[in-house]
Amino acid sequence: MKRVECRDGKFVIDGRERFLFSAEMHYFRVPAGDWFDRLEKIRRAGFDTLSFYVPWFWHETKEGETDFEGRTSPERDLTGFTRLAMEYGFDLIIKPGPYIMSELKNEGLPDWLYMKHPDGIALTSEGKPHPTRVFSYLHPGFLDCVRKWYASIAKAIRESDAIMIQLDNEVGMLHWVTSTGDYSPVALAHFREYLTARAPELLAELEAWSYGKQFGFPLNVEYHRFMRQYFREYLETLSRFMDEECIDLPKIINIHGFDTLEYAKRGKNYPIGVSQLKAAADIPRAVLSGDYYIGNIVHENFTDISISNSIMTAVENPAQPLFSAEFQSGFQHDRPKLMPSSIDLSSLLCIAGGMNAINYYLFVGGRNPEGSGLMGSAHDWQAPIGASGELRGSYNKIKELISTVRPSEKELLNAKPAFDTWFGFISSYYAGEFFAQDGYPFARTKAHRDMATFDGLLRGLFLLNYTAGAVDLEAVEEIDPTKRPILWVFSGPFMPAGVQKKLVRYMESGGRLVLFPALPEREEHGRECAIIRDRLNVEKGKERDWSMARIFGLEINAFYTESYRELSGLSPFGFDEEGSACAFYGSVGQGEIVMLGCGIELEREYKLEVLRRLCEHLGIERNVEIKGEFIDAWLRKGEGVDFLFLNNYDDYDKTITVKTGDLEFEATVKGRAGLIVRLDGSFRERKKFEARKAVF
Missing domain, CATH: 3.40.50.880 (Class I glutamine amidotransferase (GATase) domain)
Structure with missing residues (x-):
């Protein structure tokens, strides 16, 4: 493991400030013989970090019998995969669940867990099993199994170049999408404790409640607040399990919420996920991150990303960077068909808004292990590297973006968005x-x-x-x-x-x-x-x-x-x-x-x-004034070096006049493309001279 800190909106790894470009590759979905090929292509694209899930169901098919060395299948050789990734120079983001979602049956949990703890399934307000069969997060039997799972995976994490781990995935999402909370005896017992401390005047109503009845409005309000604390306590418990295994790394809390539409998607419901999980921001070493799936970014939805970025920055620990642990570089369905320009523009917009770490999900396509996929065997995800290893248009777009950012990485990390x-x-x-x-x-x-x-x-x-x-x-x-x-x-x-x-x-x-x-x-x-x-x-x-x-x-x-x-x-x-x-x-x-x-x-x-x-x-003044057709403009201000971002979401070129501070110049932004303009002393002097020549 490496020494990792969050400091002033940046990741600092072994003492060096880093802008993280990470690629998501699921080793268990790629034939082991192809791991070399995929890792080489990821490295050639300019990435410094690799991210992956570790599926519980895949490595512990029977309780207590784990395989991380590939004894039962080459694609179970997690030890060999992490060693190979480190040989390629990648830092690692490891995501051991227990829930990993990822279009897998049981969201990645093993079948035996359900048979061992059938009483651990969350219940609806009618007293029926939760429609998603999600476990009640603080059920003792469930947690005991999770602790043992973490202990079994801990050695592989400790011996790797891990820089972060992710605790579970999208906690609360299964409750949100079904509009169904958790009314199991375990959850209700915790709710009683919560009310005793926070709203004792509502205890009598809860004691008189039974399945099939309704909560009164004030009690329901407190139930929503309680569930958010329940999610936090669960994540804090997982964090403690990792601490017990001497894994001292930042712990990712991943937030869900963008909505699926046909061509372009929306972020209107993203704040639901934020509201569910923002309380976890104060867990020691927690790093909030977001799932950013905007589909094709267009004039109608680009503002959803800007609003979501600002909300994330407001709720997270100020020491951590704005970060997406699942930044769309593909999508689970083949519609919408994602345009490489959309991936490029959404990346530029998020970097403009202060994002200093991006994990492109999914960067490498593959196939599901037999009988494990919710959508069948294929898991291609429109990934920049397809399931057969072919390179798609989005691969070169991301490669070009990384090569543009790297030379100015240090200055960019120390430049913050200027809000109007x-x-x-x-x-x-x-x-x-x-x-x-x-x-x-x-x-x-x-x-x-x-x-x-x-x-x-x-x-x-x-x-x-x-x-x-x-x-x-x-x-x-x-x-x-x-x-x-x-x-x-x-x-x-x-x-x-x-x-x-x-x-x-x-x-x-x-x-x-x-x-x-x-x-x-x-x-x-x-x-x-x-x-x-x-x-x-x-x-x-x-x-x-x-x-x-x-x-x-x-x-x-x-x-x-x-x-x-x-x-x-x-x-x-x-x-x-x-x-x-x-x-x-x-x-x-x-x-x-x-x-x-x-x-x-x-x-x-x-x-x-x-x-x-x-x-x-x-009397609001803009940091950047645009004269001409609409261009989305952002400024990140640093010490001596500023960065201007200009995004054109339309499909034709636009020539505009840009004014920021005492600097005014003309720029052409190509259709469905963006520009990063480094504003340092030499640029300012040159542009002032050109403007003076134009005037005289």
């Missing part, structure tokens, strides 16, 4: 995946949060070439207006009381808050709580779904409006169909409130004019 403005992340708005099973409608909150953020104002900021960082409003003690002078916050009719108080203090101390589209009147449990409304001294009037509004004189269709009365000292700038104020701004202490009680979805981009006017009112 900030938005607030409230994870409670994404903690509702189990409401449906208790009969509570969550559809309206879900629809409003998605339309107002991923399809609304936050998306619009990026379309107007503003870059936006994020603040985890439920985690920070205070929001410093000198560091984040303007804050955009999506709000539903409820908002945690603590967040409401923070936002009031933020405004009073000089912060400028943009709140949309609802003024909260309740706290997270549904009880009346209108701290912000009371501080503004306004009254709410009518609420409407899907109506017209006039904002800054521009008539728009809105998915939601609410009107206000008693606007003493506040200035309206928007009106609903009846002419009542639905948007206003005004002073609050030393700061300002901008209340947009109007739900704006950018299904028609003429509505960007509303956002443009808001940004002008707030």
Whole structure:
């Protein structure tokens, strides 16, 4: 094992700061005789790191009988594979589960485990086995088997050039996709302990509950919070098991959430996974990472990556880098057919947003061991290196990207994204995946949060070439207006009381808050709580779904409006169909409130004019100004060297004028391509001279 630290947003390995380019290769899916060929091709592409799962079912077919040396199959020779990978100079990211997903039956668990501990399967609120047969994570019998599995794999990890290990995979995903929690006796016992410490007033309801009944709304809210702590405690337990085996490495917590569509995918639900697992960020040596599967990146979905990157940076340990342990270089289905340009552009966008480590998943295709695949024998994944070893177009795109980054690796690692403005992340708005099973409608909150953020104002900021960082409003003690002078916050009719108080203090101390589209009147449990409304001294009037509004004189269709009365000292700038104020701004202490009680979805981009006017009112300045057709522009600022990223998501070339600081120059960005421009002293002097010649 190597000595690995997380320091100031970077991985530091054996004392050297590293930008990690890692390739995912599943040795158990590639004939052992082809391992040399695949590793050589990975090395030629410029990678320094190799990542792989270690499937429990594959190496321990019978309890207590493990094979890591290839006695029963050459593809089980994990020891030989890791030794070969080290001979090629690769550092290793090892992912021993227990759950590995990866389109395998039982998500990679051995059959004997289910037969040994049938009582360990999670139960639904009806008392039936969970539809995915997921184990209750803290079931003692299950954990005892996991501990023994970790002990059996530990020697291979200790003797390798491992730099990270991954604890499980996508914890909570099986619960989210089925909208079904865990109501097993083990989980309920932990829930009682949680309530005793956090909400004892709800204990009586839980004690009276039985399978088939519903939780009341406040109890259900606490159940969502509890499950997030349950996931954290499980991951902390796995971490302790690794510590017991003297494996002192960063431990990856991998987060799920991008949605499958045909041509392009969306990240609207990614914050659900973040909300489920962000509590694990404070586990010692934990490294949060994300599954980034955007499909083909296009004008309609590129902002989902930008928003997701900002949220991840807000919730993770600030010492760790922004990192994706599963960064799409292929996909499990053959649709959408992934364009190499999409992989290139999504990589450039994430690096622009601060990502300093990427594991391309899946980089090498293969075939599933007999009878183990959920989708049959093939597991080609549209990988840059196909199952037969052929090189695809995405291989050369990634190789070119790595060769572009390497010469400036050190300077890039020490350059951070320059954000123009900030938005607030409230994870409670994404903690509702189990409401449906208790009969509570969550559809309206879900629809409003998605339309107002991923399809609304936050998306619009990026379309107007503003870059936006994020603040985890439920985690920070205070929001410093000198560091984040303007804050955009999506709000539903409820908002945690603590967040409401923070936002009031933020405004009073000089912060400028943009709140949309609802003024909260309740706290997270549904009880009346209108701290912000009371501080503004306004009254709410009518609420409407899907109506017209006039904002800054521009008539728009809105998915939601609410009107206000008693606007003493506040200035309206928007009106609903009846002419009542639905948007206003005004002073609050030393700061300002901008209340947009109007739900704006950018299904028609003429509505960007509303956002443009808001940004002008707030006086937000861009770090990068683009004149000409839209190009997605980002700046990473360092000490003496900055990096400008220009991405063109359209299929034709664009010539633009770029202005950043005192530097202005013309650039041509080819269709479906991006540029990285290194801005150091020589570049600035040359461009200033050329501009002076052009003027005279």
